Amino acid sequence: MARLFDELGERLLRAGVAPRHVRRYLRELGDHLADLRAEEEHAGKSRADAESAALARLGEMEDLARAMMEQSHLQSWSARAPWAMCGLAPLFVLAAAWFVALFILWSGWQIFKPEATSPFGGGPHYGFANIYFQAGKAIYFGAPYFVGWGIGWMAARQRLKVLWPILGLALVALAAGTAQVHASRTGAYGGAYPVSMSFALGSSIPAFLANIQDVAVILTFTALPYLIWRLRQARSLSS
């Protein structure tokens, strides 16, 4: 019976039904089956007979799956718009994380190093200033990995076709591997401390080649858990 439910769950996920609806459906079917079994046993059937009668009353797997798949509004967003969930949304999340990191850099520069010409270098930081700058750094460098692992987790959970997560991971790695932060005290803003960000991608071939290693490292580390999961999944399905 557990195998039947596992198969049903797998089939629904592959059909794009949102995982929360699949989980709830399987839980309710399990409860319903227990009620049916109890009813059949109460009517005098043996445990084995009650079990098979209950399963027959619950419905064929084909019908149970089709009934759920016909409810198109129970589909997950990643099944409806995988390009948005794997491509656009991760880039937005990455941009938001970088915005926070750059804000920390800019505010830390103003608060803790008002005389320095750059927030980078200029001697070690101590105490709270050190924690403040390190937090910003952790967000900046950690965000691409967490966003990438998030893409892999979502793709695994919702059984997406491999194309979409790989595309999303490549975009994140490309953005993260080529991103550069610039900070200067003087400039168009007069006395203000502008902090800006640029991407080397497309600026020149040498710049791209210089960053390709970073892109490859980020892509490898973010894609690895997902690819391992897919391999294990393929093995368990074939066995």
Place this chain on the structure above:
Amino acid sequence: MGRETNSNFMNGVPELLILKLLGQGDMYGYEIVQAIRNRTGEAIAVGEGVVYPVLHGLEQDGALTSRRKMVNGRSRVYYMVTPAGLRRFAERAQAWTDLSSAIQKVLTGG
């Protein structure tokens, strides 16, 4: 009517029955199915599990809400109809009545 049912013809019937039953009180899936079986004299007999996708769909549309409740040591998902669900029931019931009287008219040669 036997256990064989025309699925196209039955489209929308489970929804109508569910909304009607829940309009009379909160129920969980098993109770709903038993109530349908009893009140239709088992004329409508489909795989009992297929009631849940209809419930989930109605909840997604805002016609129902649900909450988990412990009953006799077991956790149950109880469904309740919302005002939007009651309106939906009234519309569907009217459509069904119109259709049924039209068919009846044809069958009785009117």
